[in-house]
Amino acid sequence: MSMTRRLRSFVEPAATALLFFVVWELFCRVLSIPEFVLPTPSKTVLTLIKDWDLIWPNAQQTLITTLLGFCISVVFGMALGVLVGSSDFLNRCLSPLLVAFNSVPKVAVVPVLVLWFGIGTVPAVITAFVLSFFPITVNVAAGVAATDRELIDVLLSLGASRTDIVIKAGIPRSLPYFFASLKIAITLAFVGSVIAETVASNSGIGYLMLSASASFKIPLVFASLLFIGFLGVSMYAVTAFFETRLTSWNINSGDQTANFATGG
Numbered sequence: 001m002s003m004t005r006r007l008r009s010f011v012e013p014a015a016t017a018l019l020f021f022v023v024w025e026l027f028c029r030v031l032s033i034p035e036f037v038l039p040t041p042s043k044t045v046l047t048l049i050k051d052w053d054l055i056w057p058n059a060q061q062t063l064i065t066t067l068l069g070f071c072i073s074v075v076f077g078m079a080l081g082v083l084v085g086s087s088d089f090l091n092r093c094l095s096p097l098l099v100a101f102n103s104v105p106k107v108a109v110v111p112v113l114v115l116w117f118g119i120g121t122v123p124a125v126i127t128a129f130v131l132s133f134f135p136i137t138v139n140v141a142a143g144v145a146a147t148d149r150e151l152i153d154v155l156l157s158l159g160a161s162r163t164d165i166v167i168k169a170g171i172p173r174s175l176p177y178f179f180a181s182l183k184i185a186i187t188l189a190f191v192g193s194v195i196a197e198t199v200a201s202n203s204g205i206g207y208l209m210l211s212a213s214a215s216f217k218i219p220l221v222f223a224s225l226l227f228i229g230f231l232g233v234s235m236y237a238v239t240a241f242f243e244t245r246l247t248s249w250n251i252n253s254g255d256q257t258a259n260f261a262t263g264g
Contacts, residue, residue, distance in 0.1 A: 069128025
C-alpha cells in the first residue's frame, strides 16, 4: 500500500468521525437539548476525562471479559467451522442447530447463566463467546467448503487423505474468511460483555452505565459508550492489521470475503 493510500485510510475515517461529532454538537446546541437527555460531545469528552478514574477500571474489566470470550470463540469457532465445512454430513446435521442457537436472544440467556455461575465475570465471558463464535464458524465453514474441486482431485490423485486436504488446502483457503469474520466477532464480543454486565455484574462498563443512568448521570453514560466504542474500533483495527499481513495474497487478488462476513 502506498503512502498516499495509507494516509487516506486514516484521514478519511477520522474526518468522517469528526464531522459526525460536529453535527452532534451543533444539533444539541441549536435545539438546546438538556444534557440529561443528550449531552454534547464536548461534555461527553470532559466527563470522560473528569471521571477517568471511575471509567478505566470498569473498562479494563469489560476488555478482559471480552478478550477471554473472544479467544474461546476463535478456538471453538475455527474448529467447528473446519469440521462443518469439510463434512457434508456434519453440515446438514449441525447447521439448523447453529442457526437456532444464534437466533435465541442472548439477553434471555444471561439470567440462566447467572443461575448457574453466579454474578460476576463468568456470565459475561460466556455471553461474549456465544455472540461471537457463530460468524467465525459460518465463515470458516464457507471457506473450507470453497476449496477448489480441481485442487482436491489433484491432491487425491497424489494420495492425499481427506485430513491432508483439509489441513493443506481447506484451512489456508478459509483464512481470508476467518479474518473477515474476526472483525465482526470482536465487536459482537464487546456487545455480549456489556449486555451481561448490565444484567448481572458488579463491575464493568455495562454495570457503570446502568448505575450512572439510575442516577441520571447521562454524560457519564455517554462517556462510557464513547470509550467502549473506542475499544471496539481499536480491536477491529488490530484484527484488520493481521488480516492484511497474513492474507495479502487474497486481498490483492480481489476476493471480496469481507462482504460475505458482513452479509454483503
